[in-house]
Amino acid sequence: MNKNKNLLEVENLTLQFDTDEGRITAVDNVSFSVAPGEVLGLVGESGSGKSVTAKSLMKLNPGNAIYSPETKINLHLENRSVDIMQLKSSKDMLVARGGAISMIFQEPMASFAPAITIGDQMVEQLLIHTDYSVAKAKKYSIEMLDRVGISDADKRFKQYAFELSGGMRQRAMIAMALSTKPKLLIADEPTTALDVTIQLQVIELMKDLVKEFGMGIIFITHDLGVIAQTADKVAVMYLGKLIEQGAVRDVIRNPSHPYTQGLIAALPKLDDLDAPLVAVAGDIPSPLERPPGCVFHTRCPVELGAQCRSMVPDFSSVASGHTVACHLIEASNVLDKKVAVS
Amino acid sequence: MNDRIKTPLIATKDLSVHYPLRSTKLFGPPPVVRAVEGVNINIAPGSFFGLVGESGSGKTTLGRALLKAAPITRGEVTYNDGEVNFDLTDIEKQDLQEYRRRAQLIFQDPYAALSPRMTVRDIIAEPLEVMGITKSREETDQRVREIAAKCRLNLEHLRRFPHAFSGGQRQRISIARALVSNPKFVVADESVAALDVSIQADVLNLLKDIQKEMGLAFLFISHDLSVVAHVCDYVAVMYLGRLVETAPTRQLFAAPRHPYTKALLSAIPSLDPDDYGKAEKLEGEIPSPTNPPPGCKFQTRCRFAVDICRTQEPKLETEEGHDVACHRWRDLMEA
Incomplete structure (x- = not known):
């Protein structure tokens, strides 16, 4: 048995859809992993590609979906590994669809x-x-x-x-x-349609079950409060891109991408009723008009200029296991190193 | 304070809305859904009044009853804005038309609320045309442009169809449509529930600005207490058709009195991962309004329930402008 190994490894997941209006990119080069007994929270607003990412794990996307050849989705089970992208017949797919992976959808009705x-x-x-x-x-x-x-x-x-x-x-x-x-449970907004009181019951139930069954969970939601209460790790998505990833405490206490910071600032907080509500300016662009460079630059409050508008930022590390794709962090990381040297 | 300011815009007395169901038995009266039962509220002009509760608590029905869009079984609803006053239980057709102009509704789902076949301009102009408020097309256009600007929609947007807009923009269009007839009272039913957090703040700020600018009163129906806490001046908590607690927002959030309100507050997911397990969990679900439990309606889920709660329904008690319907609120506050 592979104890220290990840249960699920997703590498360079890129997914496009052929539509009448052209080819749109729904997921762009996303990589993440889930260990057994771990809850990964996938956050982002509608249109960020979180559900499509989850459905890719079971190859449940519609026929016009095109996965890039670099996409690798590996499921490591006790005695074998399954390369989900290679599964073709619906009989083979059984392992991913309801066998080792189960999914809970948003609208139970x-x-x-x-x-x-x-x-x-x-x-x-x-x-x-x-x-x-x-x-x-x-x-x-x-x-x-x-x-x-x-x-x-x-x-x-x-x-x-x-x-x-x-x-x-x-x-x-x-x-x-x-x-x-299942070894992996995908829960797509399982509590969004529920009242807070029932949401709490469901969250506690899911946490208990993870402990009992030792499975990995991918918990998709747009509610950072729910993430804080359920997840061990968080991945923040925006317009099909992963922009920040790390342990839940690191990301929530020290959000480093301007988008994550904006999401946290936009939450109404009960301990300070006088605090103004700050929205993330603007709207999420249509996937047909994906901005070049950093996908967030059209709404970013600290956008640096040409660099953000034309170059896709790489992931840089802010703490162990906490990575951010932002030019600003890259720039300040370079500065920090210089300060540390001098 | 003089009396005119003290007069509530909307006042209800013992308001009840019952829906009869189809009879399942051969004899006897058909079962009745008691969606709203004996509600007394006063909404002051120019206030932001929050109504919270779980689904099935009757918030939407109450909101509709105040707009005379749900049948009023018993009790009174009066509207008085200083210019006109209406008794909604007994209103003439002509007055009702006038009331529709002064009282408007913003729906929950901005994707379902806008006709896909109409341009944004036509959507916003429709109430003006239907109600015959404007006399000419120029006047209509003028009004539409004014209200669109207030709702941060530009002229370019007016020519497009709703499908071209995101959720937040669509909700701004619905708001513009509700406000174009210059109402004094607007019911906003879960108006931000379908929106992403990042957009939600934007729509809330807009509602708040408009409320101040136009001096209208909002009944803001929501299941999200943290949102209500930020925008409302006054909050009422509903459970199974009854009001269980009403108070000025700050008072309610600083010192909630009803165990249900406390549980609702506690169930809001905290942003601090270390708070896991600290929330007070409410067991079970809201009972069916066709068959409400005897005594206090909350007794089936209340961990403080004692004998009196199971037999006698608590009345609303007022202390320091804070109403609560609970037999034990005083001992619970001391404990």
């Missing part, structure tokens, strides 16, 4: 089939992914529903999605995603 009971949907996937008999799959599904805190699990098992409340549906979704014992 839309992700359950409306005319099939919750129970039948749970049993169906167990029959595909395990060698359980129908009776065993049923028993195990009810156990899982009970495990995620659904009362009267055997009654709920026979109900349809519309009979459950939003929080309940999301719990059922989690139970379903976990029942195949």
Whole structure:
């Protein structure tokens, strides 16, 4: 068993879509990794490419998606490694789709089939992914529903999605995603549609389950507060680019990219009601008009000039494991080194 | 203070909205959803009034009832802006038209609220034309341009269709449409919930500026307490159709009295990762309004509930301008 190894390694993920209006870049050269038992938070506003990135891991993007040849997505399981980009037939894909990787979607109402009971949907996937008999799959599904805190699990098992409340549906979704014992769980905005009180319940449930099952989680959200409470590592995306990455405490306490700083400043804070709310100026540009150079320069408050407008910034390190793609950091890193020498 | 200033713009007395459901039994009365039950609120002119609660608490229905867009089963709603006053429970058709001009609604989802087949100019001008407020096209254009400028939309934007805009820009278009008839009262129902955090601040600042500039009153419905804390002067917390706590914003956030308000505040995810596990978790979910529990409606989830809470519904008590409906709020504050 590869204990110290990462569970998932994504390298140079670049994804474009062919559309009527031209070819658009949705994800641009993104690399990250997830270890077993680790929660990676993927943050960014709508249009930043976080969901598309997550779907790439299961090759769930629509037919007009074009992955660049440099893209590498490797899933390291106990006894073998799977190169997801090489999976072709839908039978091969089973390992990534519901086998070793499960996904929880944002809108639990839309992700359950409306005319099939919750129970039948749970049993169906167990029959595909395990060698359980129908009776065993049923028993195990009810156990899982009970495990995620659904009362009267055997009654709920026979109900349809519309009979459950939003929080309940999301719990059922989690139970379903976990029942195949995935190694990696992708949760795409799992709490966004929920009330804060229910959100808290779901967050705590997910944290407990990570501990219990030891799986890796990719938690996608636009809410930095949720990230702070769930993730171990954070990756911030903007317009398909990864712009800052690091341990959650480093990134939240010492945000180094102007965009991350802007996101944190834009959050209304309860401890200081007089603080003005500062928005990140401007809107996220259309993917058809991706700015050259640093993708954020059109909205950046500290943009340096020609360098930002024409050159794509490299990642530079601000602390161990905390990297930022910004010319400003590159420049100040050079300065710091000079100061340190003198 | 003279009396005219003290007169609330919108006042409700024992307002209830019930929706009958289709009967499932052969005999007996059909079940009723008590969406809003016995609500008394006063919204002062020019104030920013927040309404918070979980989904299913009746916030949207209350907002709609104040616009006479939901059936008022019992109680009173009165509107008085100094120029006209209406009793919404018994309003003539003509007065209702006038009321529609003075009371407007901003919807939650800016993607669904704008017609894809109309230009932004036409969207904003529609209320003026429908209500016959402007006499000529020039006058309409003039009004549209004025309000668009206030909402930070430029002339170029007016010629385009909604699909060309981002969520934040679309929400600014909806705001412009709501404000073009020069209302005195606007219900903003989850108007920033669908927006990204980075854009949300921008729309909130805009609403706040407009409120000050035009002197209108907002009923700001939201499930996000941190947003409410920043923009509202006054906050009401709803649970299962009832108001459980109302107070000036600062007072409410500094010293919440109702256990539900406390739990809502505590559940907001903190930005500090070290706060994990410190939040007070509320078990269970909001009960169904067709079958509310007896006594205090919150008793099924309240960890402080005692016998009296299970049998007797608490009344709103006012102390220092801060209302709360809880049997035990005093002992809980001391503890």
